[in-house]
Structures are given as structure tokens and as C-alpha cells.
Amino acid sequence: MDYTGRLTTHLPEAVRLLMFKADGGVSIWHDGGSSVKPQNWMTPPTAIEEGDGFMVVRKVKGEDRLDIAISEVLSDTEHDMGEAAALEKDGVERDLQELLAGQPHWCGEGLRLVRREWPTDIGPVDLMCRDEDDGWIAVEIKRIATIESVEQLTRYLERIRLDPAMGACRGVLAAQAIKPQARTLAEARGIACVEVDLAVLRGEREPDLTLFA
Numbered sequence: 001m002d003y004t005g006r007l008t009t010h011l012p013e014a015v016r017l018l019m020f021k022a023d024g025g026v027s028i029w030h031d032g033g034s035s036v037k038p039q040n041w042m043t044p045p046t047a048i049e050e051g052d053g054f055m056v057v058r059k060v061k062g063e064d065r066l067d068i069a070i071s072e073v074l075s076d077t078e079h080d081m082g083e084a085a086a087l088e089k090d091g092v093e094r095d096l097q098e099l100l101a102g103q104p105h106w107c108g109e110g111l112r113l114v115r116r117e118w119p120t121d122i123g124p125v126d127l128m129c130r131d132e133d134d135g136w137i138a139v140e141i142k143r144i145a146t147i148e149s150v151e152q153l154t155r156y157l158e159r160i161r162l163d164p165a166m167g168a169c170r171g172v173l174a175a176q177a178i179k180p181q182a183r184t185l186a187e188a189r190g191i192a193c194v195e196v197d198l199a200v201l202r203g204e205r206e207p208d209l210t211l212f213a
Contacts, residue, residue: 001028003040005064011039013071018055020048023122023155026057026066042066043155044122061158092143092176092198097126099201100141100174104129106196107139107172120159136160136169145175145193150185157191 001011016039017029024044045060057066097116104111110132118128118138127139138160140153153171160169171191173182176198183193199205 001040001069002067003065004067005059005062009040013069015074018068024048028066028068040066043151045158093141096143096174096176096196096198096201097141099198100139100196101127103201104139106201107174107194108137108192111137111139118160120156122155122159125153125156125160136166137172138169139172139174142173142175143177145173145178145182145186147179147182147185149173149175150182150189150191153186153191154189 001016003009011028014030019027019029019038021027021044024046025042026046026048027038027041029038042057042059042064047058047060049056049058053070055066055068055070057068058064100106101113101116104113104127107127107129108131111129114128114130116127117124118126125138126141129137129139131137138153138156140149140156142149150173153173157169157171161167171186171189172194173186173191174194174196176196178186178193178195186193197205
């Protein structure tokens, strides 16, 4: 497997698991090392080309490309995970979404809610809002925001921006806590990060006052 894009990497011939998801995501795994992270992956949307002994995966937008040479197929299976397989938000995330839907200004000054669970073809974004200038703002809500949270919101934004009327849609990642690596990646992608306090949203205590010199 050869990857070209932001950098160039090569994986030698070995027994590997290739996973192709319905949303266009592709990941390559091996038996050993990290059990929670693939050796290489491509986030959707992608275009996949198949031939005799090879596969090519390309990002629909961008130069990222995976060239995969297949020497032997040990198993080829397909599983319909169904809607029930989707990760359901835990109680805290559900509460955060409901409370922020009623108080969207916590996600950004002047924001007003348009719709909860705004649909895209790869899943719903938690809140779709508009700002004071009538611009579109997609808000993804997490209890603890990680790099994968940023990747998820990035995928939603890619799909939303395919609509010319929403081509300038911006993203906001709202969470009780945001990992430093996630914040760095979000800022690099133009995604705003907002930490929210569940107790403040519930009116159980007053927000902390911050003094600026």
C-alpha cells in the first residue's frame, strides 16, 4: 500500500484487513501494534477504483490517494450494520444538545437555532444555526472532544458545503472538555472550539467571570 497526499508512506506486503464503510471511509488494519487505530485511513467522501489485483482510493476533494496492491484475498465479507449500530449519544451529550439548542449563544455570540439533528448523507450534525450575519454554523456537541470529534465535524462540513447556498458554512465544536490535540487540529481547520459547563446551562450556578487585563 502506498499513500500520497500530505506525506508519502509505504506498507510492505502482509496480511491486512481492509475496511470499506458505507459512508466512503476506508481504513487498513493489521494484527499487532495499536488495537484502536488503523495503519492508514481515508475519511469520506472518497472515490474507489477496483481492478485486477489493485484498488485505488482517492479523496473527492484533495490530492490524498491510496494505491493498494492485492496479492491474495483470504476473506471477502459484507455486513449491514443497520441504523442500530450508530453510536447513541450518552445522557450528558443528549442533555448538552437539548440545552444548547435552547441557548445557542453559548456556542457563539448572536447564534440562533435553525434545526437540531440537521441531516447529511453521512449522518446528522447536532445543531445547525445562523449567526448575526445570517451565515450558516454547524455545531457538533461532545462530552469530551477528541481528534475524532474534529474529523467527524470536518466530514459533516464537507458534505454540507456541497450545497452552493451553504458553501461558507463554518463549524463549531462544543464540549465540556476539549483535548489539546483536538483544539490544535480544529484551529488548523478553521473550526471554533467552545467549552461549556452543564451546570451553568442548567442554571444551577452562575458562569465564572473572566477578567481581561
